[in-house]
Amino acid sequence: MGWMTTTEGPARRRQVRAERAAVDKFEQRRAELASSALTTLADRGFANTSLRDIAENSPYSHGVVHYYFSDKLELMQHCIRQYKQDCVKHYDEILDTATTPKELREGFADAMVMTLRDETTLHRMWYDLRNQSMYTCELVGVIQEIDQLLEQMVWRVVSRYSELAESPSRMSSPVAYSLYDGLFLRALIDYLAGKPESAETLRRECAGLLAMLCP
Amino acid sequence: MGWMTTTEGPARRRQVRAERAAVDKFEQRRAELASSALTTLADRGFANTSLRDIAENSPYSHGVVHYYFSDKLELMQHCIRQYKQDCVKHYDEILDTATTPKELREGFADAMVMTLRDETTLHRMWYDLRNQSMYTCELVGVIQEIDQLLEQMVWRVVSRYSELAESPSRMSSPVAYSLYDGLFLRALIDYLAGKPESAETLRRECAGLLAMLCP
């Protein structure tokens, strides 16, 4: 046994390494294209994004898309999964650092406002894709994954707040998420409609809602 | 003076009537097309609806659209305004009939559930169009009109509830609307994803939120 048998000589090992490298490269290209797609989707919207647009925002030509993805839909799915990985990063560290209800309340509200300001178009895209999933059943699965992730994030905040405030939450996890989602979506729409003050409004509302959920 | 001068003889009056009839007919055709457009948008979505699709759901051929509308966008705008007229009808009568907090709470929750069940695709379309308005600034105006209408409707319910419960509301009008919108949108997504039980969940949540807003 061990790693030096007749069937696993140096040649074989080299081949394995090569295969792994090839796979990695393949996945890396897919990631690259998906990233270009995210950029494009963010500023042009699902309805107005063509595969050529996406390729133009990448180092490659339009034909390459079909080399790495079978379909426009498959690209979209990969796209959304990729978005998912970054979308709740900031929030968890707030949970760890906050030690008082007030701190958590304001930290969370801050984070929401930052998200609104710094990732405006990215979240516009999220809502656009989620809407698409109401028409395109192939997207339902991936969208649900992210929705779940976001719900869990909100719930971690709410239940931690409940701990710190020593008061039980008055709402279930899905409801808490729906409410915060409603607030954020409204703020986003207003923000994009040319009302920058909606950011500060969102801050107050987020903090207020948290206080309301655990009186 | 009066209506029988030399310039306003029978001929003139007939002409006026004809003109009015022509105008009415013109407006009626626009309404007819807008209605077909609403049907089409509701089941195919903004991204997948062409002017030919719309014409196919109408008694006319595709060319006629450009006889009554200068533009696809103008049709959309007319469309949305038309949707607006029906979208909050049911709710006001609940306000008039309810005499106790419980009655209002359950009446309102009922109405929301009915809307979810009976006008599923129509409201999917509403969210689709509202999303489009984040990319297409020509739509912002009309969308805001409806958003305002919906907000006012929610606010009438909340403040009436506050009266009946003899307890001041803890939330502003925009916040109340955002929260209910969040609940409804979530229920709609789940409902369309094949979870009919989300209707009953929505009922409980709507009633619960009202109770929470005015403790």
Added chain:
DNA sequence: CAAAAATCTTGTCAAGCGTCAAGATCTCTG
């Protein structure tokens, strides 16, 4: 280094889009 495999570019295809214009058809007017 040469053959083979992987990767990328380019050009093409049919289909569908919004828009428009010419002319058929219907309706009203004098």
Added chain:
DNA sequence: CAGAGATCTTGACGCTTGACAAGATTTTTG
């Protein structure tokens, strides 16, 4: 009823789309 005007159909246009295939180019293999 004849002519005029309003209304509607039909077919066409230039363009974009997702998809694909043939071949150029690069990378890997023996």
